[in-house]
Amino acid sequence: MLDGWSGAPGTSTYHFNPRNAKIDKHIDTWDSINNQEFFSLEAFLDFLRGLTSTHSVPRGLEQPEYTVLRRHAGYSVRRYRPFLAVQTALDAAAAGGSTPVDPAGPGGQAFDRLARFIFGGNASAQKMAMTAPVFTSSQGVMQFALSTVPAPLAGAEVEAVEEGGGCWAVRTFGGLADTKSVQQQAQQLKKELERDGVAYQEAAGWKLA
Incomplete structure (x- = not known):
């Protein structure tokens, strides 16, 4: 679980032109990529991964409700409702x-x-x-x-x-969820959180889903 965390998946900037009362520029930046230039191959591949992701819940099955607050290349931050x-x-x-x-x-x-x-x-x-x-x-x-x-x-x-709900850092991965691979993924998630300066509660433990 993350400590007092809040955020957003990215930033949208709008430039308003007072002369004609119109928006003449709109710039989006994504948390999940480094190269924000247009046209960014990194952004295209990130978008493609989102479209082709196999990490989804089968239709009709209940699951806890959550909101994605921020999405990085290796993990996302979700706020779960109780x-x-x-x-x-x-x-x-x-x-x-x-x-x-x-x-x-x-x-x-x-x-x-x-x-x-x-x-x-x-x-x-x-x-x-x-x-x-x-x-x-x-x-x-x-x-x-x-x-x-x-x-x-x-x-x-x-x-x-x-x-009780709260903010959780979530890393998805494919393949067999055996002890070795799960431990490796958990350690990688911790490294990425520490790299990005995201505080987390070690005592809260972690979950496998």
Whole structure:
């Protein structure tokens, strides 16, 4: 999580001509590129990456609401609204593992507990649609974000929580999300935040989605 962060994806500058009461120049600068000249190949490739991005949530699946505040070449800054979730301990945490827990580690048992909950294994016997993404965190929990969260069954080892929202730095990557690649991506994100002078809360940990 980021400390007291606010910003914008870029800057738009308008030049107003008082003689004819019209705007005679409009200049956009993007946070995600260095070369702001027209026509910039870097800007074109950045725009093309946005059009062809495969990092999207399938249509119809719920997800926490967020606003992109700033987009850099290697990461974006998002402000998440508060959301409800059901969570359970990751397999290593449930077995008494150390903290922080590897978010890319085994999570089959945790997923099964949450799946039983949303498929009717709750105090209201309410069935809910699958949501995205599935969050795992270095704090040792797996979460499904939900629009409503009924009370869990006694002894189900799941709990309903409300996440407070806030600003998060997000890095997307492709390929297998194994422990090695996830750790590399997390370290790269930290380096880029430090390079750009963006303060973050180390104690808040990080999430894999």
